[in-house]
Amino acid sequence: MRQTTTALIVCATAATAIASSAAAEGELNLYSSRHYDTDERLYSDFTEATGITINRIEGNADELIARMEAEGANSPADILLTVDTSRLERAKDAGVLQAIDSEVLEMRIPASLQDADNQWFGFSQRARIIFYDKSDVTEPPLTYVDLADPAYEGMVCHRSSTNVYSQTLVSAIIENHGADAATTWAQGFVNNFARDPQGGDTDQLRGLVSGECDISISNTYYFARALRKDVDGLNAEALANIGWVFPAQNAEGAHMNLSGGGVAANAPNRENAIKFLEYLASDQAQEYFSAGNDEYPAVAGVGISPSVATLGMFRPDSVDLSKVAKNVPAAQTIFNEVGWE
Numbered sequence: 001m002r003q004t005t006t007a008l009i010v011c012a013t014a015a016t017a018i019a020s021s022a023a024a025e026g027e028l029n030l031y032s033s034r035h036y037d038t039d040e041r042l043y044s045d046f047t048e049a050t051g052i053t054i055n056r057i058e059g060n061a062d063e064l065i066a067r068m069e070a071e072g073a074n075s076p077a078d079i080l081l082t083v084d085t086s087r088l089e090r091a092k093d094a095g096v097l098q099a100i101d102s103e104v105l106e107m108r109i110p111a112s113l114q115d116a117d118n119q120w121f122g123f124s125q126r127a128r129i130i131f132y133d134k135s136d137v138t139e140p141p142l143t144y145v146d147l148a149d150p151a152y153e154g155m156v157c158h159r160s161s162t163n164v165y166s167q168t169l170v171s172a173i174i175e176n177h178g179a180d181a182a183t184t185w186a187q188g189f190v191n192n193f194a195r196d197p198q199g200g201d202t203d204q205l206r207g208l209v210s211g212e213c214d215i216s217i218s219n220t221y222y223f224a225r226a227l228r229k230d231v232d233g234l235n236a237e238a239l240a241n242i243g244w245v246f247p248a249q250n251a252e253g254a255h256m257n258l259s260g261g262g263v264a265a266n267a268p269n270r271e272n273a274i275k276f277l278e279y280l281a282s283d284q285a286q287e288y289f290s291a292g293n294d295e296y297p298a299v300a301g302v303g304i305s306p307s308v309a310t311l312g313m314f315r316p317d318s319v320d321l322s323k324v325a326k327n328v329p330a331a332q333t334i335f336n337e338v339g340w341e
Contacts, residue, residue, distance in 0.1 A: 026051055026052050026053060026272075027052065027053050027054075027055060027269055027272065028052050028053070028054050028055065028078050028079065028269055028272045028273060028276055029055050029056075029057075029076045029077055029078045029079070029268070029269065030043075030054050030055065030056045030057070030077075030078065030079045030081065030276075031056075031057050031058075031059075031064045031067070031068065031077045031079065031080050031081070031264070032056060032057075032058050032064075032079075032080075032081040032082070033058070033059060033060060033061035033064055033081065033082040033083060033087075034058075034081050034082070034083060034259065035058065036292070036293050038288075038292030038293050039292070039293070041288055041292060042280070042285055042288055042292075043056075045284065045285070045288075046276060046279050046285075049279070050272075050275060050279075052272050052275070052276070054276075057077075061082040061083070061087045061090075062087075062090075064080065064082070065080070065087075065090060065091050065094050065096055068080065068091075068094070068096040068264060068265075069094055069095070069096055071266075072266070073266050074266070075096075075264060075265075075266050076268060077096075077264040077266070077267065078263065078264055078267040078268065078269045078270070078272060078273040078276075079261055079262070079263060079264060079267070079273050079276055079277070080096065080097065080261055080262055080264055081259075081260070081261035082259070082260070082261065083164075083257070083258075083259045084164040084165065084168055084257055084258060084259075085122075085168055085257075085258045085260075085321040085322070085324055085325040086164050086167055086168050086171070086325050086328045087164060088115070088120040088258070088260055088261075088262065088325065089115075089120075089322070089325030089326065089328070091120070091262065092115060092117075092119045092120060092262070095265060096264060096265050097119040097120060097262040097263065097264065097265055098119065098262075098263050098264070098265045098267070099117050099118045099119050100118055100119075100262075100263050100274055100277075101118065102118075102274055102277065102278060104278040104281060105118075105121050105277060105278060105281055108281040108298075108299050109121050109122060109123075109281055109298055109299065110298070110300070111320075112318050112319065112320045112321060113125070113258060113260070113298050113321060114260075114322070115262070115322050116320075116322045119262050120260050120261065120262035121260050121261065121262065121277060121281070122258040122259065122260035122298045122321065123259060123260050123261065123277075123280045123281065123285070123286070123289065123298050124258075124259045124260075124286075124289035124290075124293070124295040124296065124297060124298055125256045125257065125258055125259070125295060125296040125297075125298055125316070126219040126220050126221045126256065126257045126259075126295055126296065127219070127220045127246060127254045127255070127256055127257075127296065127311075127314065127316060128165060128169055128217060128218070128219050128220075128254070128255045128256070128257055129217070129218070129219075129220055129244055129245060129246050129247060129254055130147070130215065130216075130217055130244065130245040130247055131204070131205060131208060131215070131216050131217070131218055131223065131242055131243070131244050131245075132208070132214060132215045132216075132242070132243050132244070132245070133208045133211075133213075133214045133215075133241060133242065133243075134241050134242065134243045135241055136214045137155075137214050137215060137243075140215065140243065140245050141215065141245065141247070142245060142247065142248075142249075143247050143248045143251060144169070144173060144185070144247050144248060144255070145177075145185060145248075146247075147185075147188075147189050147192065147215070147217075148184070148185045148186075148187070148188025148189045148191075148192065149188070149192075150188070150191070150192075152192045152214075152215060153191060153192050154192065154193075154194050155192060155194055155213060155214040155215050156189065156192040156193055156194055156213060156214075156215045156216065156217075157193070157194055157195060157204045157207040157208075157212065157213035157215070157216040158189075158193065158197055158204065158216065158217055159197055159198075159199065159200065159201070159204065160197040160198065160340075160341055161197065161332070161335035161340040161341060165201070165219065165257060166197075166335075166340075167328050167331050167332070168255075168257060168324060168325070168328070168331075169217075169255055170182060170186060170327075170331035170334060170335070171324045171325065171326075171327035171328050171330070171331045172255050172317065172319060172324045172327075173185060173186075174327040174330055174331060174334075175319050175320075175323055175324050175327055176252045176317070176319060179330055179334070182331075182334055183334050183337060183338065186334050186335070186337075186338045186340060187337075187338040189340075190338050190339060190340050194207070194212060194213035194214070195207070195212055195213065196341060197340070197341055200222075201218040201219050201222040202218075202222050202226075202231065202233075202234070204216035204217065204218045205218055205222060205223060205226070205234060205242065206233040206234065208241075208242055209233060209234065209238040209241075209242075210233075219257055220294070220296075220308070220311055221293060221294040221295050221308075223239075223242070223244070223311070224294035224305075224307040224308045224310070224311060225293075225294045225307070226239060227239065227307045227310055228294060228305070228306075228307040244311065246311075246312070246314035246315075248317070249314065249315050252317045252319065253314075253315040253316050253317040253318065254314050254315065254316050254317060255317050256296075256316050256317055256321075258298075258321055259289075259295065260298075261277060261280070262277075263277065281298070281299060283299070283302055286298065286299045286302040287302055287303055290302070290303070290304045290305045290308055291305045294307050294308055295308070296308065
């Protein structure tokens, strides 16, 4: 997900309502770093079903967390929604979330996709997989470990080490293989870079089209989105020449990113906040995460959109993402050691 670096955007309908910290029956104050227009359907359906009005503040995840810290006990925030386990764990560590008890969430959301202390829950997923230029690569890497093979020197594009997707991927490798193995892998991976790390996930796919690289890593929903609708630089001809591999199918499985949320520590509308999280775990909302934004549902058995289904079946890594999030500081140390910019 590309983070917005602009100032926080206050939705017009929310500005006045959120200014007051007083609890108001029938309201929910949502702080969200999900920037997708398709989420509007999630919000409107929830309001239609419950009568609860959603007031929103949208912005960069780190800015929202810092804002909640600064607001303290007077914060009007009821919910924080964001992308990636590391950010959810960052919010927990900052003390801006609270533990909740919900039989619905415990039943619907797999244990590996929720915080051990029930402070955050995952509601949608994206697989981080290998893409390659089919005209230049006849034997693509089949695992994340293979990406460090010298055979792929000068062929690989990836994002910078400051990006949360990079951080969580290396954190998962630490959890699955140990810190020493992760360091060795990261050094080989960096040695195979075709260019300095740059851009977002869509830019990694465009690098395959432009010929800057032959292999890249991206979250699935960027590619699925391009299959579903026009994305600059990724037309039908370009997409036809891109192959993909779900890595480590005979090992740990494909690494998964998470989008999720939790109830704010000082939520003035706590019960409404829990209702909203439970709604996000419903079949209706889960189906919309896939149909509207090309993601994988967090709840087992929920159908996926045709664009996502095109990528095929695979085995995901079932590692506990709460544990993975705690490895981010160790991942940063590895980035510094191997010169991953």
